Amino acid sequence: MTLALPLDHVVALCADLPAAGAAFADAGFRVTPLAHHSAQMGTANICVMLADSYIELMGIVAETPANATWRAMLAAGGGLRGLALRSEDIAASAAALTAAGIGHEPVRAFSRATEAGELRFSVIRLAPEATPGLQCLCCQHHSRALLWRPEHLAHPNGAGRIAAVQLPDPAPLVPLAALPGPGRVPLRAGAPAVAISLPRPLPAKAEAAILRLAGLQVIPC
Secondary structure, eight states: OOEEEEEEEEEEEOSSHHHHHHHHHHTTOOOOOOEEOOTTTTEEEEEEEETTEEEEEEEESSOOGGGHHHHHHHHTTOEEEEEEEEOSOHHHHHHHHHHTTOOBOOOEEEEEEETTEEEEEEEEEBOGGGSTTSEEEEEEESOHHHHSOHHHHOOTTOOOOEEEEEESOOGGGGGGGGSOOSOEEEEEESSSEEEEOOSSOOOHHHHHHHHHHHSOEEEEO
16 A cells, blocks of 8 residues: 655754754754744744645744643654645635544634744644554645745755655555545555655764754655
8 A cells, every 4th residue: 555645844842952953964964943832832843844834843842732732742752743735725624634534623713923923834733543643734835935945945965855754654645645645655564764865874973863852863865
């Protein structure tokens, strides 16, 4: 069975967010500055922007009701715990989820101010029982150019795009293949990992630091 989903980004939960970001930077990735989400969310992130998708390193900065699920996942070890699927029409994604019988929350609109401008996006969170152990959502970006900025895509190590995502059990995600959306990326079974197009392997020390601090393996391809 081959499963490919329209990937927007993966989320890696990190107990020490700055250290996880530094590990990626030491491995030759260009990382975004640490940014805080809303006070209600109580989270912050550092992103590794790649062609068409990205890795979001997320940390908890304050305990809030909104991040209870993330906190539980972090307490269980963190690492690769979130998967965002790309949508170019969030209403169509909602309709597809409903038609497939996949439980989900209503569409919510969010925004976040950055030095480059206001990031705007709409999301649909899937019901927890739809993807056990993994928080999944559909995401439509309304300001992609502000997020995928050229300076964030110029990785010293030559990183290009996410070529595949590896999860311990991708079987519960099979119904999501019916969702519309571009940028389909293969999902396969295995230890949590992302396969990234790289011209050469990462230094062993850098790869080990990413695994230890972000809970995922980077596989060059």
